[in-house]
Amino acid sequence: GAGVSQSPSNKVTEKGKDVELRCDPISGHTALYWYRQSLGQGLEFLIYFQGNSAPDKSGLPSDRFSAERTGGSVSTLTIQRTQQEDSAVYLCASSLVGGEGYNEQFFGPGTRLTVL
Amino acid sequence: KQEVTQIPAALSVPEGENLVLNCSFTDSAIYNLQWFRQDPGKGLTSLLLIQSSQREQTSGRLNASLDKSSGRSTLYIAASQPGDSATYLCAVRRWAGSYQLTFGKGTKLSVIP
Numbered sequence: 001g002a003g004v005s006q007s008p009s010n011k012v013t014e015k016g017k018d019v020e021l022r023c024d025p026i027s028g029h030t031a032l033y034w035y036r037q038s039l040g041q042g043l044e045f046l047i048y049f050q051g052n053s054a055p056d057k058s059g060l061p062s063d064r065f066s067a068e069r070t071g072g073s074v075s076t077l078t079i080q081r082t083q084q085e086d087s088a089v090y091l092c093a094s095s096l097v098g099g100e101g102y103n104e105q106f107f108g109p110g111t112r113l114t115v116l
Numbered sequence: 117k118q119e120v121t122q123i124p125a126a127l128s129v130p131e132g133e134n135l136v137l138n139c140s141f142t143d144s145a146i147y148n149l150q151w152f153r154q155d156p157g158k159g160l161t162s163l164l165l166i167q168s169s170q171r172e173q174t175s176g177r178l179n180a181s182l183d184k185s186s187g188r189s190t191l192y193i194a195a196s197q198p199g200d201s202a203t204y205l206c207a208v209r210r211w212a213g214s215y216q217l218t219f220g221k222g223t224k225l226s227v228i229p
Contacts, residue, residue: 091160110157
């Protein structure tokens, strides 16, 4: 596609439920990133995928958060047993390459998650 | 730990004014700095990227400067228009091998017709 797409655009869930957020990166981009933007906060890095390498999960806030990337393309961010503090906009980005060099990140529109 | 601060948090100007948005960072050892625009309900759009060896970048009515030694960047918007209303974010990348961006909290700009 022309850009990074994310679904759903909005998700309202009850505390304790599991949610899955999806990201479709730009075709051909090998690197994929997840960020979280909480109200009044800057974007917070969550996880990074580069090709077939093991992902960098250093930004995940707890073991309730996990992500996978199938076939080096689509990624799913899963939050188990959601809490109210998980309410935020979750943004996905992709870049042509990761690691060294110029690797401008292109962002999707985000998924707004509200945990009641 | 790198911290990025953007001042002011919000700014309202009449249409046609020139304006400056500020970004400061605590660790001057950066690889590059990027300015983004975020519209409500939409993702981030990259505006300008300045490599650490550069002093400024220009795109249309936008000019971004970088003073790495003092840990500062400014985004200058000339002849502001209502369509410029958005939240502007700056982000720094620490080094060439690092892919993580550290973001400021943004400046919310409102351009009044």
